[in-house]
Amino acid sequence: MKYKLAPLVTVALLITTAFTARSQEISVWQTKFDHGSKREKEIDIDSYGLDQDSKYVLLRKLDNIKFTDKTKKSKRAIVINDDITYQTIQGLGASMTDSSAWLLSQLQDKNPELYHYVMKRLFSEDGAGFSMLRRPIGSSDYTATAGSYTYADKKSEDLASFSIEHDKKYIIPMLKEAQAINPKIKIIGSPWSAPGWMKTNNDIGGITASQKKAGKSNRLKPEYFDLYADYFVNYIKDYQAAGVTVDAITLQNEPQLDAADYPSMRMTVDDQIKLVRALGPKLENSKLNTEIFVHDHNWKLHPNDQKVIGGDAKLDPYQLVKKIYNDPVAGKYVTGSAWHCYYGSPKDMKELYARLTSEFPSKKIYTTEASGWREWSKKGWKGDSTWGIKNNWLATIAAGGSVSLQWNLVLDHKHGPTTRHDSLGVGLVTVNSDTWQSVKFEREFYAMAQVSKAVRPGSLRIESKVKNGGGNIPVLAVKRPDGSIGLVAANLNKEDRIFDVINGDKLFKVTLPSRSISTFIWK
Template sequence: MKQLLWAVTAACAIGANASPVRAFLTTGDQQNLLSPSTVSAPVKAGFVIRIDPKRQYQRMAGFGAAITEGSAWLMRHGMTEAQRDALMKELFTRDGDGLGFELTRLTIGASDFSRRHYSLDDMPPGQTDPDLRNFSLAPEREDVIPATRQALALNPKLQVMASPWSAPGWMKTTDSLVQGQLKPEHYGSFAKYMVRYVEEMKAEGIPIFALTLQNEPHFEPGDYPGMRMPPRTRAEVVGKHLGPLLLAKGLKTQILEWDHNWDEPWSPLSMLSDATARKYVSGVAWHCYAGDVSAQSQVARQFPELDVWFTECSGGEWKPQWAETLPWMMRNLIIGSTRHGARGVLMWNIALDPKYGPHLGGCNDCRGVVTIDPKNGTVTRNIEYYAFGHASRFVHQGARRVESGGSADTKTGLDHVAFANPDGGTVLIVSNSAAAPRRFTVQAPGQRFGYELPASGVVTFIW
């Protein structure tokens, strides 16, 4: 009854002929956390956001976060079964106030957020296994596969992608998971390794809709798995090995190029200039740790037929202030990446503990979307939870991004993006990075209303 009365009040505020507008607000002072809010009559002066649903862009696949080995272990061993079931339902469905994650990412073997370093075909130093006789999903069957199966059972629409942090050490110049490059004589073996993973995960009930060839291919970390793969190597592995093998096997799994930061758009452009490799690539994946989100569009202009994906960003204690970090995440990840073409947007770890783990090497102060205390299984919902919730809870798989234009004044601090859901509903997300409240009017077909957004606040409107 309370929700009904509130909806009626909102409808009255904007006119009897308009459909009711629901609004959900999060503020940098944490006094509002995806809290119901009310709209007002149109503002006479100030910023105007004009929505044109006839101008449509990319079709959305969803929002989500990675189920790393550390996250999966924590959820399965740091909580009771009832606690875990409740959290998984909250993350992967829209029941009640669930986030409705529809996209996730797995690591093929270990990342830094694993309790040990491993591949799926480890060999003693000096030994090789080109026929993959030693290949095994056993490490993933412990926690990652059960956690992912549960997520898929809760949300059958969930799409799962996967990325390796390193080839098995015996395929590399270092004979180690740490640092090094892929040896040319093992390009074919690495492709077989990737396809074997896809086939065996499918047999486990987990279809992999997309692969990236290598996580962060221009980075060789010194204390956890990684592998440098320059554009020429990526093109040769995709064009001569992985692409043809997936095709020969009749597998529909897509190949996404790059999977690294915004600051080096020249690298995916270079790889994609290889015509043989290009015909097997369906999209380009990006991370947030350097550069500007506009790089996504820079590459998309050259290859408009390719999908854009945003596949990793992590919050951390280097930026703990909500009033600073919440608007940054909205401007760059939720709003920025989608305005620059992203069909899907992923955070890094879905869950970490109060010590920012489990991890082995790498980041010492990364946050998960949620923090789970393994002493008692309690859950803390972090900045990332609410930032992503402003999109994932309301923007459904299959939605189209639509045009949302604003006034010419760029000093307002307002960023926005709009979507048309498959059911005909409209979603508008607005963020205010300014230090003062901002008043604005929203105009759309059959709809006109006003709102005052607090400093460092985010609001999602749906109607």
């Protein structure tokens, strides 16, 4: 019997043609801020379930769009040049605080279906795909059980009392659950305080301005720098033994803040240099690849920190980081600097990051904390999303940062659990801890998820420019590890804007709805 090959060739051609056609399409996700406002009016706090976004354009996968004829150009354009590359990006995420981990573990026990929905939406690539988690080393101001604690509350000069047992109950299990969904997640650890007995005020907490004026301090005792370096090494090793790799640490959360009624510690620039000099060789000798980041505080000195109290004149953050980088010993052990968004403008941030990138191109920049503080702001969906896009989630990466993080990953509807008395904090997810039947994805989640959709770990930022856009169109473009291009574009204006997106010899047309953020991915 003779077989005719033509039909098989035809089928092959059809398959090839179909594949080529699909590869020439652009995937699109979109969030409309007005839809978020509408959702908050229409859904009661007790009713956020698995279908909470079904009627709204919130991280919505839209129909694919196609490339078009490049000769038919519009006046407005977003021009991308993937031949010009900048920093490598790890991605976005938030902090797995004690409170966040406890709430997730409780939700896992009381409502498994809702728990799995939350975890997949946070960490899978079908959801946001968040790829960095910050973890307080010991407790912070958001602690659900045990009050304020460190890993060595009992004094022991050889750290014989050191233990991460508290974290093994629900924190480490939740970190491992997240990493099981997204193995590319990295962990950065940050202490709020050394053990009280290692400090000049003999307390894990801070001091008041009047105490400081009277001569009291909240710093690491000179004789304990070497032992505190061992404390970090123990933490990293014990977490590793428990199945969690700590990829990076900062020396101290908000080291320019010493007057707080929760765990805190003042760490001067000289203290940071001294600690790095002790810690760097210990990490090296232990064959630990954990990176060290310094500062972990605001872009500019907060007005409260500008006051010279008790003779403590706090250094400008840029000058502080520069002094550490230029130290002949400490500088070689420091990977980069970490920054918070609580004081300073987007303009300050861009100028700071540009200066650091220009003068210290080998040093990484991480933006490690910003927090929603809901009833205090009264900005609504548009205001909070616009602030976050300009101050953190998109702008900091577009300015040279490799990581962009919010504060709490999950909190409950009472802004906790927390040891604070003034909390209006909002996580990326709010759990109704009275019923365990409702979890609300907050406005911060959606804009962050839109950026995270494009920015996968290992992506390279590439050049992107808006031409004749009319202002208020922040953009970020990346070359992803698989060779595809990702573009995030926000339209913060009151009216829709139509753009050509031009990438080499490719062009496609997009309408950016008013008050929205959109993600586009193509090869």
